[in-house]
């Protein structure tokens with residue numbers, strides 16, 4: 001991973017892309033309500049790269065000095081490959097300690113198993129040893145079966161980029 005890890009501002013149509021980037025450890029804000037001007041202003045202030053399918057928005061962002069990546073197509077591997085190629089990112093990985101909360105973009109903090117006893121299904125509590133909680137919305141995470149699928153996604157992405 002490069003020393004400078006970009007953060008993103010993801011345009012309305014790309015909610016799934018925002019979620020994947022969070023899982024891959026990228027600070028990715030998603031705002032479905034912003035108009036273009038508000039989005040560009042937020043990108044400028046927070047130094048976020050705008051990800052959008054809207055070409056007019058990229059032109060306006062460029063004029064305002066805000067970095068952008070124009071996203072094409074609906075395949076998530078391809079979409080993130082487009083971001084990676086433009087910004088020079090590589091070696092994607094899904095690691096719970098550096099992931100962001102899928103729901104709200106908060107940080108995931110390791111939490112002692114005993115502290116989440118009543119908050120997860122009993123089967124999960126018995127099988128899993130490591131848990132994380134979101135710093136903001138307090139959602140609880142563990143490395144379940146979805147986790148292997150996500151790692152497979154990261155592998156595909158890295159292969160695509162190599």
Ligand SMILES: [Zn+2]
Pocket residue numbers: 101102103104105106134135136137138139
């Ligand atoms: Zn959260």
